[in-house]
Amino acid sequence: MAPAENLKKRKIAVLGSRSVGKSSLVIQFIDNQFVESYYPTIESTFAKTVKYRGAEYDCEVIDTAGQDEFSIFNSKHAIGIHGYVLVYSVTSRSSFEMIQVVYDKIIDFCGVTDIPCVIVGSKVDLDSSRQVSTQEGEKLAQSYQGAFVETSAKTNLNVGKVFEYCLAEIEKRAPNSQTGEPQQSRCLVM
Numbered sequence: 171m172a173p174a175e176n177l178k179k180r181k182i183a184v185l186g187s188r189s190v191g192k193s194s195l196v197i198q199f200i201d202n203q204f205v206e207s208y209y210p211t212i213e214s215t216f217a218k219t220v221k222y223r224g225a226e227y228d229c230e231v232i233d234t235a236g237q238d239e240f241s242i243f244n245s246k247h248a249i250g251i252h253g254y255v256l257v258y259s260v261t262s263r264s265s266f267e268m269i270q271v272v273y274d275k276i277i278d279f280c281g282v283t284d285i286p287c288v289i290v291g292s293k294v295d296l297d298s299s300r301q302v303s304t305q306e307g308e309k310l311a312q313s314y315q316g317a318f319v320e321t322s323a324k325t326n327l328n329v330g331k332v333f334e335y336c337l338a339e340i341e342k343r344a345p346n347s348q349t350g351e352p353q354q355s356r357c358l359v360m
């Protein structure tokens with residue numbers, strides 16, 4: 171393992187509607203377990219060292235309280251964040267629509283044209299209750315120039331990929347940077 175000072179630090183925020191499975195995704199990624207019961211999150215931060223393309227990354231993952239159209243955008247979810255995991259449930263069209271609201275709020279707040287992001291369609295094990303097609307998810311991610319993946323925290327499908335893709339999106343925009351200056355630091359407050 172690389173000495174701590176050689177680790178690249180990356181801060182990743184996980185956002186999306188309530189109950190779409192953000193915590194389950196993060197807990198499956200960090201602890202390799204799935205919890206069936208539902209406890210609404212206030213906010214939790216997790217740390218994990220991830221190896222990606224031969225480099226080690228010190229990832230801080232922020233699991234946020236679910237958003238809705240009335241939530242006021244929390245500046246904590248933009249300042250110092252390198253990449254975003256935007257989660258909807260494939261069983262909920264309204265959660266898919268909420269991704270677009272959250273994305274626009276981030277873009278607006280940061281004053282940038284795009285952000286490193288992964289669009290995640292969660293709960294694919296519940297395919298018989300699907301309301302959002304894979305193609306719709308892909309199309310949305312393309313329009314954001316981000317990555318797309320469908321997951322199940324329950325069956326541990328593609329959970330690791332979410333964070334791998336997120337690192338890839340961050341690196342695409344800030345290759346070889348030790349701290350990876352987040353995009354919004356280009357904002358100038360006057």
Ligand SMILES: Nc1nc2c(ncn2[C@@H]2O[C@H](COP(=O)(O)OP(=O)(O)OP(=O)(O)O)[C@@H](O)[C@H]2O)c(=O)[nH]1
Nearest residue numbers: 189190191192193194206208211236293322323324
């Ligand atoms: N079948 C299935 N259920 C899931 C999956 N992921 C999460 N759930 C369930 O969905 C419910 C909500 O999951 P959470 O991970 O707490 O959702 P959240 O987005 O963190 O919720 P908030 O904290 O309110 O924002 C829980 O009962 C989970 O067990 C999945 O991949 N498949």
